[in-house]
Amino acid sequence: MKREDKKIWRAIMMISQIGITMMTPIFLSAFIGYQLDKWLNTQYWFIIFIVLGVCAAFRSVYIITKNFYLRDLKEEEAQQKYFDDLKKQRETCSDDNERYKD
Template structure:
């Protein structure tokens, strides 16, 4: 499993590099070509900035999908803690210190047995 994560991370780094360089060099090349053909000096910097914007947009989209599972896991943990706090408000006489510190779960997991 650890090798799979390392390989996935390596592929992601490579993909990010390619996804950032292609729009940057493509727009810079088109800007340089327009400058040479038509003499429009402002084309190169404008297209270079456009390429940089596209590169950072690609970076955002790729990293967002890469961390989607972690975000979902954090949302489930947050929901669990909110449900636990709501239960504690309804049952204030019960001791929840071991659950709140993360030593054990209050409710059993639907996927398997509760572990203490």
């Protein structure tokens, strides 16, 4: 499998994981809030639990995407270091060549 294909599949998995991670706490907290309102004969637990569910969902998505992009950032930093080293070597070689010309 090509590297580009792996990145595409990894992105698709990330998108589906984000969707599931967003929906699960929201629906679960909505269900709990609805059941509490029904049981206690009130109307505010649903709203409270929806807000908590949304907060939990965004926190989970933040953690997942942070870890996902951390790997990409490390790869990017390694590539940048490699190119910086090549640039330094090229500059060193060009300086040496100029010395020998004179």
